[in-house]
Amino acid sequence: MANPLAEGLGLRRKPDPCALVVFGASGDLTKRKLFPALYALAYRGLLPDRFAVVGVARTEQPTRQFLTGMRAAVKQYARDPFRSDVFESLAEGVRYVATEFDDDSGEDRVGEALEDCDRTRGTAGNRLHYLAVPPQAFPTVVREIGERREREGWARVIVEKPFGHDLASARELSAMVQRWFREDEVFRIDHYLGKETVQNLMALRFANGIFEPIWNRQMVDHVQITVAESMGIEGRAGYYDRAGAIRDIFQNHLLQLLALTAMEPPIDFTADAVRNEKVKVLRAMHTPGPKSVVRGQYGRGWVEGEEVPAYREEPGVDPSSMTETYVAAKLYVDNWRWADTPFYVRAGKRLARRETTIAIQFKRAPHPPFEAIAGEGLRPNVLLIHVQPDEGVSLAIGAKVPGAGMQIRTVHMDFLYGGAFRESVPEAYERLILDAMLGDATLFTREDEVEEQWKLVDAVVGAWGRDRPTFPNYPAGSWGPSRSDELVHRDGRSWRRH
């Protein structure tokens, strides 16, 4: 019989007892994101009652020293005020194991630490493995944890992007992971999906009846998706010079945003229903021809009042590197809803400002009687979804300027997340770690999604092999190469004004 006293208490489902095993625990991701997220979950009482963390990394240090670093990280990066009692309750369950990932004796010690967690923390053999390691270490770590998988309890694995380097390597990695883990045990993280505003995109589309009739090729002129960063590569030359903008941002964040914007309503908000719809969009996408893709690399320039070096001058970057730090493309989703509607997407580093937005630009009114007198002021309606910063939604509409005559100006109606909801917005990693503990994969990418994303990227990269652009081709602090503007101007359109 169900507990009748539980009804109406608004209790959230708590995850099963478990141990979170973080591979790469001494790295930046753990310090900046994972541990502050765990602290935020502990702060709100959302972690399982019986919980432990086993940090695994190469850096030699005792658990005490690891915790000192994590305490400082929580103080610096957590969104909540530091409370010793919360941190200590989390710290009690933390163990740190220093080892090379392919060292059997080290892995034995990880196993011993986990057994100790089961014994002393009651984690019941449940394991959530977080691979915060460089992509080249994935196979080794997955093999180690797969071979040591225990019979008791559940085992899940969270894999950070990028999942593979191309379609072939992604498939190879999937096949390897699937030797030990079922698809529903694999959580491929794309932290954009954990962002409140990205989830709000689904709320906006599917909880508001007014948008459905206009969310299509009849009413939408085109869509622009921008993932712009003002920072450079922040010491990640080793990774970035191999990946470039297309693998770092386009393959995952950008295509995910596009899929969420274009997908059909799912029948419910379960993992497979949502992901089925996203896959349909990815499958419906045309491979863009060479003229529909622009790549760029930043040269020296000024960003926020500071002179910054060119990409090729960044520490660790090959001075003749041909890696792109900017990519823009015109994409088409060839289905009933979106046929012939261009999706202009762009992502880049060292751009004029940090901004992630989705702009739905609607077609102009068929016969605006004011056009002759509106001048430059009257622009098409744009529904702008701000993913970051200034999370929210704004709608650009035409309004009459007060006074004699009929002058029309474009004004913005704003919904700002922080203005309407004063709760601080949770960090993406909080939501994603909690969901993985609960076994809910809705906000994680599925194998077939990843493969579709790689198919598109491989086709674009394949075409790049046939030419050699002149790099650098845009100054740091600008909005990218001039060819990117031409890509949009050719269609009689322009990138949004900033």
Next chain:
Amino acid sequence: MGVVAEIERKLARKRCREEADGVPELRTSTMTHLVWAPPEWVGAAKRVLAGLAERHPSRTIILVPLPGSRTGVEARATIRDFELPGGREVLSEVIELRLCGEAASHPASVVLPLLISDLPAFCRWRGRPAWDSPALAEIVEVCDRLVVDSSEWSGVPAAYADLAHLFPRTAVSDIAWRRTLPWRASLAARWPGIRSVERLTVEGPRADASLLVGWLRSRLRHEVALTRRSADIVSAVRVDGDPVDPPVGKAPSGSDLLSAELDTLTRDPVYEAAARAAVA
């Protein structure tokens, strides 16, 4: 000029003044928040509102009934601004209306034109309502949710029978009920052992104790006796003599409790059943 037009004009003027400081302003509202506060409750109501700070951007209308004075409405309107990250400010409006003489019996005539269209209206009613008063009847008609605190009343638990008459007309929440939530969670954690409880012993306010036992009676569908010892807050609960683990953490403030109620939009059938059963 009527009082409503005068309020709107004052607010518009103050908004203009705020906008002149060069910081982009954002007018965001999630509701109209009415506060029915007889003079003896005005101080407490304002303290809770101050603690609520900017958590619920809204138009707040404080209604102060002064039935013994000459009929009329005195209005004060102020704008409060709260800084947001990114150099913007959110504006909230606070309107204080002193409803004098007969106007105290007809609050809807002033409230209705001031409600923000299409957004929910909550009314926090301070003190015990006069159940048959026209003022209560009018407020119940205009608000989507009536928030009371039955620990502010005398005559509990019998007064829950009067409150129950309002349930079909508007959603009702009770701060006293919200305050018992951690104890209810502790009691629920005793399932299934608690299924056959016969006696609940509570050290705490009468309202909180009555609602706890009403809740057990209604959920478990059998009689549960109540023994109560007086205390300012619920400090101990026993099930058939067996102590229940007290909730951990700091007790929420009055502002926190009200804030939680302002996030709830629908009727609460569990509370309604508990309040009805508390009378039995």
